[in-house]
Amino acid sequence: MLPFPKLSTAAFLAVFYAPVAIAGPFEARSKHATHRMRSLSRNFEIETYHPASTFETFGEGVAHPLWRRDNTNISLQDSTVAFVQARLAVQPADISFRSTFSGEMARHAYIRQSHNGIPFANAVANVAFNHDDKVVAFGSSFVKTKTIASSTPSIMVEAAIAKAERALAGQYNGHQISIQYLVKSDGSVALTHTIQIRNESAGTWYDAFVDAHSGELLHITDFVARSSYRVLPITKQVLTQGFETLVDPQDPIASPKGWHTVGKIVYNATIGNNAMAFKGDSNSLTSASSSILNFIYNQNPTAAPNTAPNVDAARTNAFYIVNTLHDVTYRYGFTEAAYNFQNDNFGKGGLSNDAVQISVQSSAGLDNADFATPPDGQPGLMRMFLWDYTSPERDGSLENDIVTHENTHGLTNRMTGGGTGACLQTLEAGGLGEGWSDAMADWIEHTSSAVPDFVLGPYVIDYPTGVRGYRYSTNNKTNPLRYSSLNTYREVHAIGEIWANILHNVYAALVAARGWSPTAFTNPDGPEGNIVFLHLFIDALPLQPCNPTFINARDAWIQADINRYGGANRCTLWQAFASRGMGINAADYGDSSAVPAGC
Structure with a gap:
């Protein structure tokens, strides 16, 4: 989501989106990794809690209790249970x-703590x-329970739905309701009815966790992260750089039936297997402008956006x-089995x-955009204002x-935590x-090995910075x-600026070390730095724990490099992270410029 408050011109020139600095004791910011305060209305706030995660990486891998060289008869589930049981001293019961998938470099299992057959939502x-069936990464927020509620609800689900609808100003959307345990910040464990509540006109979409004994709303998961085509090529940022007519831009590997086919139906409009773009409602699509699958609409910059042909453009x-x-x-690993967004998964998981x-020119707001990422199997919703x-x-x-910013929320929310859409919920995550x-x-807009400064959003607000x-x-x-800037930031977009700038420096270091490929979009097999960067970006997501910290995310990049490249980029990565305070001794938002021996 992009936060863009409406300001006067004078105010905008002085302070538009200045990072939010908070002065205060360490306790206030130590909750970055476990808590997040959400204002749901003028009179209602809720602080969500996620137990702190531990995260370990193991380089070339460590054996689990069932490991042997001839491991063909050992299932992924058996290997996972054996390792977790030994590591955390928990019983298989x-x-x-939750889910599993096999990627190009690793196999991944996502599990939850349970009690009496009921899973925990946030453990x-x-x-x-x-x-080689060895463990290379392990993240866990499993807890030692103090008190745990009875597994038999005493509040009927109808009452829980009514409570959630009132509190969240929406309606139950018919998605299957479940019973789950929820760890609270005091260490106790509540039994909850888990209900999806949605308000389409307001653009809200939540999982609500209602105490199945007291009826209190305890917790929420917020799913919203706020042929021939006449288009702005994706390597261009803004329309002043010039529209072009692109012929058959689809990738036949990633979209084998093209962009407009679902099952046996070929749509002659902006709808297909991966996406649907509409205005107002799903029936308001853009049809081909001439022959089948030709979408040639010349945008008129002097006319209002909601007039023809600008809506179609x-x-x-x-x-x-x-x-x-x-x-x-898709080419880099965000496939059907890895919980991507497709109507037809072609039997690939x-x-x-x-x-x-994609709701284009949504009437629900101004000066913003957002993306809702529900669990795998439910459509993602992008709203463009x-x-x-x-x-x-x-x-x-x-x-x-x-558009790229919003769409990437779907990628990162799906691939972190195994397709739940619920594992980037703390402030830091x-x-x-x-x-x-x-x-x-x-990354997407680079057209050469040069790494100029990058500015986000200059066109829509008509301001160069x-x-x-x-x-x-x-x-x-x-x-x-740098990493220590987290000491003073307590807002997700300001925190995001820190991480994005760190990754900008990582990208620059990899391209300097390995060069740049002009075919990275369709050929992920080269050795160049921009290819390495996107591989590590995507490979790291399923490795890291639910609700990762900056340190977890860094360590996942280092492990991803070991998995795919045998650690060939180890020193380049460490030096880039250390240049912004994330060296080997970085901890608790304190900088470190140290790198491992040999770097």
């Missing part, structure tokens, strides 16, 4: 499986195995960007019927970096999510943000 773990561009991002990230729905800093207004669907989204927009506090830069004077 206290482990329930989870993930184990990654290399192809916006739907076409958003459809193209989301499909292109689907295809690029994961849950289907969840293509991204108009921006009224200029006359005529400008359309976020025609600024590619904003939410900040990482915002940072990854900016970093992907940065964009919507962030600093340009993303390798220059410490241009952008002074």
Whole structure:
């Protein structure tokens, strides 16, 4: 999500989106990794809690209790249970499986703590195995329970639905209701009815956890992270760089039936297997402008965005960007089995019927954009708003970096935690999510080995420095943000700026060391730095624990490099992280410039 408050011109020039600095004791910021305060209305706030995660990486891997060289008869579930039982001293009956998938470099298992056959919502773990069946990464927020509620509800589910609907100003959407345990910040464990509540007009979408004994709303998961086509090519940022007509831009590996086919139906509109772009409602699509699958609409910058042909140009561009991002990230591991967004998964794993729905020029807001990521099998929802800093207004669907930012929330929320959409919920993890989204927009628009400073959102607000506090830069004077900046930041987008700038420096270091490939979108097999960067970006997501910290995310990158490249980029990565305070001794938001021996 992008936070863009409406300010006067004078105020905007002085302070637009200045990072939020909070002075106060360490206790206030120590909750970054476990808590997040959410304001749901003027009169209702809720502080959500997630037990602190531990995260370990094991380089070339460690054996689990069932490991042997001839491991063909050992299942992933058996290996996972054996390792977790030994590592955490828990019984197999206290482990329930959430999901598994096999990626190119590792096999991943996502599990939850359980009691009396009922899973915990926020006590989870993930184990990654290399192809020698050794464990290479382990994250866990399992807890030692103090008191645990009875597993038999005393509040009927109908009463829980009514409570959640009132508190969250929405309606139960018919998704299956479950019973789950929830660890509270005082160490006690509550039994909850878990209910999806949605308000489409307000753009809200939650999992609500209602105490099954007291009826109190205890916790929420917020799913919203706020052929031929005439489009703005994805490597361009803003429409002033020029539209082009692209012929058959789809990737036949990632989208084998093209962008407009679902099952046996070929749609002659902005709808297909990976995405649907509409305005107002799902029936308001852009149809081909001439022959089948030709979408040629010339945007008129002097006319209002909601007039023809500008609406069609916006739907076409958003459809193209989301499909292109689907295809690029598919090549790098965001596949059906890895919980991506497709209506037809072609029998390759994961849950289907969840293509991204793109609401272009949504009337629900202004000067913003957001993305809702429910669990695998439910469609992602991107809402793109108009921006009224200029006359005529400008359309976020025609600024590619904003579309890319929002779409990346779907990638990171799905791949962290095994497809739940619920593992970037703490303040620090939410900040990482915002940072990854900016970093992907940065990566996607490079057209050479040069690494210039990157600015997000300059077109929609008509201001050259964009919507962030600093340009993303390798220059410490241009952008002074570093790991210790977390000491003073308590807002997800400001926190995200820190991570995005760190990754900008990682990208620059990899390209300097390994060069740059012009074919990275469709050929992920090269040795160049931009290819390495995106592989590590995506490989690291399923390795890290639910609700990761900056340190967890860094360690997942280091382990991902071992898994894929045998640690060939170890020193390059460590030096880049250390240059922004994330050296080997970084901890508790204190900087370290130290790197491992030999670097």
